[in-house]
Amino acid sequence: MKYVNEKDINEEIKWAQINTDILQSLQNPRKAYWIAIAVCLAMLSCAVVAEVYQYQTGLGVADLNRPHMWGLYIATFIFWIGMSHSGTLLSAILHIIHADWRKPIYRFAEAMTTFSLMTAGFFPMIHLGRMWNLYWVIPYVSDRGIWPNFRSPLVWDAFAITTYLTSSALFLFIGMIPDLAICRDNVTGWRRKLYTVLSLGWQGTDRQWRHFRKTYMLMACFLIPLAVSVHSIVSSDFAMSIMPGWHVTSFPPYFVAGALYSGCAAIITLFILLRYFFRLEEYMTVALMEKTCKLTFAIAMVWTYLNLVEFGATWYGHDPVAKEVLISKFVGPFAPYFWAMMFFGSVLPFALAFEKLRRHMATMMVVSILLNVGMWLERWMIVGPTLSHAYAPEAWNFMWPSIVQWAIVFGSFGWFGLLFLIFVKVFPCVSMYEVKEMVFHRRREAHAEVAEKFHRRAADVQQATGRPSAEGA
Amino acid sequence: MMKKKYRVLGLFSDFEEAFAAIADIRQYKVPGVSVDDVRLMSPIEHPEIEEVLGDRPAHVPKFTLAGAIFGITFGFLFLASAQANFLVQPQGGKPVVPLPSNIVLTYEMLILFGVLFTVISFLLLSGLLFGKKETLYSEKIAVDQIGIIMELDEDTFEPLKALFRQHKVLEIREEVIK
Numbered sequence: 001m002k003y004v005n006e007k008d009i010n011e012e013i014k015w016a017q018i019n020t021d022i023l024q025s026l027q028n029p030r031k032a033y034w035i036a037i038a039v040c041l042a043m044l045s046c047a048v049v050a051e052v053y054q055y056q057t058g059l060g061v062a063d064l065n066r067p068h069m070w071g072l073y074i075a076t077f078i079f080w081i082g083m084s085h086s087g088t089l090l091s092a093i094l095h096i097i098h099a100d101w102r103k104p105i106y107r108f109a110e111a112m113t114t115f116s117l118m119t120a121g122f123f124p125m126i127h128l129g130r131m132w133n134l135y136w137v138i139p140y141v142s143d144r145g146i147w148p149n150f151r152s153p154l155v156w157d158a159f160a161i162t163t164y165l166t167s168s169a170l171f172l173f174i175g176m177i178p179d180l181a182i183c184r185d186n187v188t189g190w191r192r193k194l195y196t197v198l199s200l201g202w203q204g205t206d207r208q209w210r211h212f213r214k215t216y217m218l219m220a221c222f223l224i225p226l227a228v229s230v231h232s233i234v235s236s237d238f239a240m241s242i243m244p245g246w247h248v249t250s251f252p253p254y255f256v257a258g259a260l261y262s263g264c265a266a267i268i269t270l271f272i273l274l275r276y277f278f279r280l281e282e283y284m285t286v287a288l289m290e291k292t293c294k295l296t297f298a299i300a301m302v303w304t305y306l307n308l309v310e311f312g313a314t315w316y317g318h319d320p321v322a323k324e325v326l327i328s329k330f331v332g333p334f335a336p337y338f339w340a341m342m343f344f345g346s347v348l349p350f351a352l353a354f355e356k357l358r359r360h361m362a363t364m365m366v367v368s369i370l371l372n373v374g375m376w377l378e379r380w381m382i383v384g385p386t387l388s389h390a391y392a393p394e395a396w397n398f399m400w401p402s403i404v405q406w407a408i409v410f411g412s413f414g415w416f417g418l419l420f421l422i423f424v425k426v427f428p429c430v431s432m433y434e435v436k437e438m439v440f441h442r443r444r445e446a447h448a449e450v451a452e453k454f455h456r457r458a459a460d461v462q463q464a465t466g467r468p469s470a471e472g473a
Numbered sequence: 474m475m476k477k478k479y480r481v482l483g484l485f486s487d488f489e490e491a492f493a494a495i496a497d498i499r500q501y502k503v504p505g506v507s508v509d510d511v512r513l514m515s516p517i518e519h520p521e522i523e524e525v526l527g528d529r530p531a532h533v534p535k536f537t538l539a540g541a542i543f544g545i546t547f548g549f550l551f552l553a554s555a556q557a558n559f560l561v562q563p564q565g566g567k568p569v570v571p572l573p574s575n576i577v578l579t580y581e582m583l584i585l586f587g588v589l590f591t592v593i594s595f596l597l598l599s600g601l602l603f604g605k606k607e608t609l610y611s612e613k614i615a616v617d618q619i620g621i622i623m624e625l626d627e628d629t630f631e632p633l634k635a636l637f638r639q640h641k642v643l644e645i646r647e648e649v650i651k
Contacts, residue, residue: 015616016616016617019616148555150552150555150556150578151571155578156577156578159581160577162585163581163582163584163585166585166588166589167584167588170588170589174592174595177601181615182615182616185612185615186612200596200601201601201604201606203606203610204514204515204614204615205513205514205600206512206513206523206526206529207512207529207600208599208600208601209515209523210523210529210531210599211531211533211595211598211599212518212599213518213531214531214534214595215533215591215592218533218534218537218587218591219588219591222587222588222591223588226581229577229580229581229584233577433516433517434517436516436517437518440488440517
């Protein structure tokens with residue numbers, strides 16, 4: 001109860017101070033930031049070595065063979081696609097419903113979306129074995145007389161992910177233009193040149209703001225159904241097959257809930273890291289952290305429910321092969337990973353229900369990482385057991401992924417981390433103009449009489465001139 | 474003799490004063506100066522202060538609609554023409570151009586082109602891509618000040634400055650246009 005009146009942000013903070021604090025974060029991170037960069041580089045080099053080795057010796061070193069034609073590569077592809085969902089989706093939803101607490105944290109969440117998608121995009125290419133043949137999936141008039149099969153969810157995937165990557169990168173960029181102008185006006189050297197080009201000459205005129213407002217809202221409206229459709233389509237890669245354990249009608253919402261869940265957990269992790277790296281305690285406040293945790297908890301419960309629905313439907317359905325796969329998850333060789341997934345995904349989130357734990361950054365850091373371990377296991381438990389226990393019992397086996405697969409998966413986290421860390425060093429990870437809006441409106445709410453005066457004046461003007469206001473018109 | 478024309482920028486410390494100054498202009502307190510000539514520059518998006526400027530158009534949604542319609546049409550025709558041309562593919566008794574599965578990609582194209590048209594129209598209509606930029610821009614606007622910018626002739630120049638001062642303008646910048 002003692003935290004009831006805690007504010008999301010200090011509304012008395014001066015606008016000039018906001019600029020100073022955020023711009024300083026671009027110049028002056030803690031040492032831990034550079035250590036994180038080094039760790040990411042080391043992780044990435046593991047993947048590069050493994051990938052080169054795979055090219056030299058062939059895909060056999062990844063142990064991808066019948067019946068395991070999809071291994072960790074595709075499981076991790078789904079994981080990264082899922083991770084991308086929270087950023088844009090939450091930013092768009094919270095923008096549409098005018099939840100202003102999103103303002104200090106949405107920028108890095110959107111960046112997370114873009115970089116997760118860029119990471120995910122690598123996995124189908126790596127899985128192909130010959131990256132340079134990627135253009136075969138692009139629909140063009142082929143000299144072999146073959147057109148892509150537009151009825152296949154795998155082609156839908158390519159279209160959906162390209163659309164999502166384009167739209168979310170544009171959403172991120174458009175939302176950043178006013179801040180890039182602030183950067184342009186306050187820095188020197190190469191940064192000034194970069195921001196001058198990227199800010200497109202933004203001056204904050206009423207014409208620019210008017211069009212900006214409409215554009216941002218329209219893009220948010222597009223991105224919400226887009227994000228839902230993208231992960232539904234990814235789920236179709238599985239659900240539209242007739243494989244046991246995959247042919248499940250609840251897969252699309254299950255995938256979307258899982259995507260939101262892992263994305264929210266990642267937002268918590270990155271929130272804590274950025275808050276520490278760039279000394280942003282004033283903007284990434286504990287109150288905002290609490291809201292994000294509550295949201296994650298709610299989504300965790302949706303995910304748990306959809307899991308139980310899936311188990312129930314399979315258990316009480318009349319498909320003995322699907323039931324066999326389910327039993328193999330419960331008590332078979334995948335059981336330790338399955339129960340770890342259930343623990344991290346459904347039991348551990350209860351830590352988010354306790355105020356004391358939610359407010360403890362180190363605990364939340366560990367919990368959020370473990371939640372994502374659970375969500376990664378979930379993807380592996382989708383791909384692995386079905387392929388191990390499909391229709392031909394003589395082919396039943398348990399396959400432990402090869403070191404090459406592990407190294408590439410491990411390195412993908414380094415790649416994502418590297419892109420993200422470079423982004424937050426070059427571009428402001430907290431939206432300056434939106435934090436200004438937030439404190440402006442919060443201050444006005446706190447001083448209701450000022451707001452009243454404002455509205456009265458607007459009404460006076462309309463009465464005196466007889467002209468309709470922009471809003472009224 | 475031809476009258477001189479000026480461009481004036483008044484910088485205000487808060488929205489309250491800028492709002493009041495525009496409201497006075499709107500009530501014709503400076504003869505010969507209309508609110509339609511006022512351009513506002515601000516560090517944040519502020520629909521309420523734009524309200525006092527009157528009804529100014531933003532046609533982005535029309536382009537968005539056009540983009541969405543184009544996306545549906547192009548998306549479906551692209552898929553259908555590819556499917557119709559792929560003669561060797563066995564259809565297994567299914568239609569050559571199957572509507573249910575084409576809905577998915579048509580939907581994606583609707584969104585893609587809707588977003589692209591929205592962004593392009595924003596860049597064009599807000600003057601970011603090819604528009605003329607204000608020459609009297611102040612970097613303080615990116616921090617915490619609100620600018621009112623107008624073009625007027627020498628008769629109305631001084632009264633406007635007086636009005637700005639009355640509303641506690643922090644700084645007035647001016648330039649002769651011709």
